[in-house]
Ligand SMILES: O=C(O)CCC(=O)C(=O)O
């Protein structure tokens with residue numbers, strides 16, 4: 294069932310004056326929903342629109358040309374047989390692979406500009422979260438500023454589909470990394486799962502970012518933050534294509550993922566420690582919709 298309520302929206306324009314209040318609201322949103330929207334986030338609108346233009350240009354290319362691009366996929370999501378009504382391009386964000394990928398497809402300047410702006414915003418938000426939890430500001434964000442950060446940038450393109458379908462754009466899942474920043478054009482599609490098992494459609498706003506708590510952040514907060522399950526319904530609503538641009542902030546592969554001891558004063562750890570590399574292998578071996586964290590639960 295789908296419901297009509299508004300997800301939390303965080304206005305970052307007062308970031309410098311009202312940090313304590315913002316941190317509190319963000320922590321509440323991550324505990325209650327694993328999700329919030331962020332407005333007045335400081336990512337320049339020109340950077341967002343330029344990336345959107347480049348993405349549409351890419352997806353308009355002939356199929357054979359797209360197929361030759363490393364990271365391109367059509368209808369097959371991942372390697373475990375999941376399918377969706379979309380095509381996508383998945384890029385590693387370290388600079389070398391960006392150069393390799395972009396030399397013929399994208400303006401290097403536009404992609405790097407976007408990814409770096411998204412990474413900065415993710416770090417600002419992780420700083421506010423850490424402070425809201427009573428941790429040192431950089432507790433989480435150093436994992437994304439590390440030169441070996443394993444972050445990804447994904448462009449999802451949902452062409453309009455004519456046959457009736459309600460859910461199969463991108464099936465239900467949680468994101469495995471730490472934090473996801475997603476923005477889309479004005480065509481709707483994204484829905485998040487609420488704790489009472491209802492689906493909440495997220496009104497698209499090309500100026501805002503949707504912030505999604507990933508599995509690793511759930512572990513690093515010992516389950517206090519919730520990695521929210523979400524999906525994109527197939528694009529049946531219009532003759533216009535839907536585009537989402539998604540930055541996934543992940544740590545260096547050998548990072549051990551565990552909750553900081555300061556957050557464990559009253560509670561036992563819920564998960565056994567694992568490395569991001571281990572978790573990724575586990576993820577790839579499972580279906581999109583599987584609840585992968587259960588495997589690492591201690592109780
Ligand atoms: O396109 C969307 O709105 C959702 C995409 C998504 O969840 C993902 O790429 O992980």
Ligand SMILES: [Fe+2]
Nearest residue numbers: 466467468523
């Ligand atoms: Fe996702």
